[in-house]
Amino acid sequence: MAASDDDARRQVEEADQLSIAEELARRLDRPMGVLGVLFLFVVLGQLLAEDPGLLAFLNVVGWLFWAVFVGEFLLRAYIARFSAAFWKRNWWQVLFLLLPFLRFFRALQAVRLIRLTRLARAGSVLSAGVRGSRSAGRLLSSRIGWLAALTGVVILVSSQLLYVLGAYPDYGPALSDAAMSTITGRELSAEGGFPRVLEVVLAAYSVGVFATLAGSVGAYFLRGADTSGQPPAWPPEETRG
Known part of the structure; x- marks a missing residue:
């Protein structure tokens, strides 16, 4: 005992x-x-x-x-x-x-x-x-603010990885392509195994970003139908998790 x-x-x-x-x-x-x-x-x-x-x-x-x-x-x-x-x-x-x-x-x-x-x-x-x-x-406690900051981090990290691993000889094109792929899901212009894998990951991330933004905007307009008759404040005051 x-x-x-x-x-x-x-x-x-x-x-x-x-x-x-x-x-x-x-x-x-x-x-x-x-x-x-x-x-x-x-x-x-x-x-x-x-x-x-x-x-x-x-x-x-x-x-x-x-x-x-x-x-x-x-x-x-x-x-x-x-x-x-x-x-x-x-x-x-x-x-x-x-x-x-x-x-x-x-x-x-x-x-x-x-x-x-x-x-x-x-x-x-x-x-x-x-x-x-x-x-x-x-x-950041705002979901939209956090998502914007996270997207910026993803762009910086993915562009640096493309540059460090030799997919692009200069950082400028790596940053531009990484930004477009992260935001729109566009293919990377670089060739090779790593760029192909990364563009799939960034495309999936861009879909997630779009879905999150669509959900936030939808929640904003749904809250606009409250009984007060006043439009809700923008951006919506919501927190992650």
Whole structure:
């Protein structure tokens, strides 16, 4: 009986610590969200910068941002006492926190492993995109505003991936094609396996965006038939989830 009581007490304590860690995450939502959005643009700057001084500055800023992300995650893990429940709930964050460290493989360029280097840079872009999309959800409560921000993140990430993986020699055409494919579902002009897969994903996303916007507009006009006789405010005050 004593062992059962100790186990029950330990489970209650772990649940309490996990709740405290989640409350800390909610309190840090906005500042971490702002850093997440800025980090996405820092990664973009790293890809496009040609001046060695500017590139070095952006690299330092990027690693400082990532140190903050890692520190925030470790603080929450410490508060939760590194419990199994915490890791079960947040394991996917560990993956995206580790992806930027793949950039150390750039040293492998010396042995001409260019493909692995490109994959490492793509991992950094994808990690920044996940952080940026989560940040958009943290900062915006309006469904339409959140959807617009998320679409911007999808365009930036997909265009950077196309550029990093060599589908486009210049970033401008990659950005233009990614934007049109994300918004309208148009085919990408680049050839290759990755562009073909990406255009299918972006086409599916554009359908989802259209359906969400159609639902929001429909809800707006349905609310217009209220008994007050006054038209509803636009944009509609609705929150995600």
